[in-house]
């Protein structure tokens with residue numbers, strides 16, 4: 001991690017707790033969470049612990065609140081008018097992400113996000129990856145920037161495909177490459193946690209398989225939370241699975257167990273394709 005100056009660290013004491021020296025076993029704790037969009041309640045009494053350096057999958061039928069909860073973890077919902085937590089708390093490595101000292105912009109660097117539809121900037125491949133680094137405080141030499149861009153592209157399993165065309169537009173890449181570019185962009189600022197909202201929904205099976213391989217590799221260093229409509233993907237990629245229904249967490253547990261021996265009949269019906 002590029003740590004920035006000691007002055008930067010001193011200015012952000014609580015937010016800095018989100019980046020612990022040691023990885024604690026629980027990355028994210030959700031405690032009695034209620035969430036509403038205006039008068040419409042979208043999440044009801046969600047209690048959950050997500051393990052660090054593991055993949056957790058959120059599954060459930062459309063509208064059950066998966067994306068809403070995912071977007072709570074980096075306070076993306078702050079940007080939605082009238083959207084708010086009405087009860088409860090979210091802690092990342094024990095730090096309350098709604099504490100007044102927490103800078104949401106810094107939080108979003110530590111808790112990166114990849115969306116369903118890849119969204120590279122209309123810039124070069126290099127500039128897409130360097131973007132977050134350039135707007136961070138603290139100067140970097142060109143060599144440091146080059147190294148960081150290469151590191152992120154390698155981590156996103158894209159380097160070998162783009163090393164000779166770093167200054168071509170990111171928009172000229174295939175859909176799967178664009179999604180890996182977006183992952184590289186998120187990784188460049190060295191997050192702890194990567195949120196993935198249906199990252200393969202727009203990809204063909206080969207591109208999907210590459211992203212899934214990448215997820216398996218990335219979990220050695222990052223905590224990953226993935227929203228997916230694909231039961232096969234959840235079963236293949238995740239260590240923990242959480243099933244939501246109508247804004248409530250119905251069941252969560254070890255993925256193998258949830259898929260082979262679900263405790264709740266609604267979970268069993270959903271994973272066997274009876275509704276959703």
Ligand SMILES: Nc1ncnc2c1ncn2[C@@H]1O[C@H](COP(=O)(O)OP(=O)(O)OP(=O)(O)O)[C@@H](O)[C@H]1O
Pocket residue numbers: 037040042060061062063064065066067068069080
């Ligand atoms: N910006 C918003 N304003 C108002 N209501 C919203 C907003 N975003 C989501 N909702 C509502 O909140 C509920 C949960 O939506 P959410 O997108 O979290 O579900 P989801 O499980 O991710 O669905 P999908 O699988 O279709 O993406 C739904 O009833 C949805 O209509």
